[in-house]
Amino acid sequence: MAEFQKPFFTSSSEQIEGEYVAGVAAIQEGNFSAASIHFGNAARGGHVSALFNLSLLWGGGSVTPYDFDLAADCWYKAAEAGHPRAKDVLWQLEAADRGGFGADNLAKFAEEAASGDSLVPSIMICAARFYDVICRKYGATVDVIAYELDAAATSDFDFVHYFVKRTGIDTGFYDGGLNRLKPGSAADQITDGLNKLHVAMRRSGVSDKLAVMARCSIVGHIIAKSPYGDRSQPLRGVDTFFNNEPLEGGEMLGIFGQKPKDGPPNSVGEAKKLIERLGQSRGGEIIRAGALSGNVFCQIFLSQAGLSIPKERRSDKVQHDLAMFTEMAAKSGDAGSQFNLGKLYMDKIDASAEYLDQDDIDNIKQAKYWYGMASKQGLPEAMKSLKNLEVFNFLKLKGVI
Known part of the structure; x- marks a missing residue:
């Protein structure tokens, strides 16, 4: 090229x-x-x-x-x-x-x-x-x-x-x-x-x-x-756009250099066995492939893995993957991930600043949206967080949120 x-x-x-x-x-x-x-x-x-x-x-x-x-x-x-x-x-x-x-x-x-x-x-x-x-x-x-x-x-x-x-x-x-x-x-x-x-x-x-x-x-x-x-699948590249075959973990057309022999896990037990059998690196590749191809468990698994790392120890790559897989799981309909995505948006706000800037306002809007999605599924902590955001309702007077 x-x-x-x-x-x-x-x-x-x-x-x-x-x-x-x-x-x-x-x-x-x-x-x-x-x-x-x-x-x-x-x-x-x-x-x-x-x-x-x-x-x-x-x-x-x-x-x-x-x-x-x-x-x-x-x-x-x-x-x-x-x-x-x-x-x-x-x-x-x-x-x-x-x-x-x-x-x-x-x-x-x-x-x-x-x-x-x-x-x-x-x-x-x-x-x-x-x-x-x-x-x-x-x-x-x-x-x-x-x-x-x-x-x-x-x-x-x-x-x-x-x-x-x-x-x-x-x-x-x-x-x-x-x-x-x-x-x-x-x-x-x-x-x-x-x-x-x-x-x-x-x-x-x-x-x-x-x-x-x-x-x-x-x-x-x-x-x-x-x-x-919230229900759209990840966009496809030229390699897969022109067909309608499901992108399962074993069919990612070499996204990790070779076709995995094991399919993506669908439970914590399966993920543990996969990593024990193939090692953390290879097992992680398969889980990541599954997440990228729409496996909701793998998306949640990688989101939770990122959240388990303290904020001060997250590299740019970890932070990017955390946001990406949490959003994927949220869009797949997982209430816990919807709530966590709302929290990630709130984490972007500088609480020490005297005024909210446009980025802060946009992040609050996103947080309210995802807390709302999780609340519709009956998640108590999402309902509580959504109520806490009522303090920002004054922004509606300015036509912002």
Whole structure:
């Protein structure tokens, strides 16, 4: 792949550099899942080029799950660490995240990329995050989702119908969405921007199927970040998007370098036996694969494992995985994880600050939402926490929460 050029950074550690080199070799062999694992190991060891390469792999949808936020996080960190290519185009991501990129600019960059039949990571990351930002900024999320899913329901591609099913959104929510948009409204302009991006990708050499996948992935990201994403499955990369086979632990297409011989556990006893038989490293790989493929027990197991580590001892990687697997389990409907996710959002608030900033307010909103979801399932501690948040109800007077 042209994006993976001569590395900017070389590690003084033979082990870390070996992981990076193995990742490059995997890329050359077309084994992107193995490359993701090797680059991940190198990045955790401080390898800046590996970090940037992860943003390319994940941003371009080379592996499942297709995680735009994780790709953007790697992009930001690589730029902060001085990676020249990450720094040179960082303004694009920063513009997208403040909603200032512009639909026309996205389409222009996509067309000029002349990428052939592949997704440009930077464009995909910026598009997903930009459209999510402006949907929320202009209150257009509901109308955009309804329009896009109603249109998708008429597609001639079976894989699009499988995508709609994976969103978990009922037909009644989006039925008739094509006819709801008011001309000139924010939602109308956003969907028009998605149309322009699709056309630009086709002109750039992207096949119709891949361009449709790109649009579905952007819409899927909007859904996942919205209150309507509590039942949506993780987004799929190019490796699995075009089929409807369930992604079970033993079918992750080499996401850990090789196909696990053991399936994911479904109880603490099974997890204990798995780790005892295969060791913590291999057993952990299988549990992680199960969690990423939708196994709720594995999601809860990894969430609880992260929570068991004292806050002051959690590395960035542990904190990221804790938030990711807790959110997955919460979206899968586990009340305890919904409550824990609410607590994680509350932990982000600086209690010593004199005033609440916008991030604090957003975190309170998320906490209230997840406490509310757990309360609906009758979790007493969630009900208590939700009641405690009534102290913030004054913010409603300002139209904030």
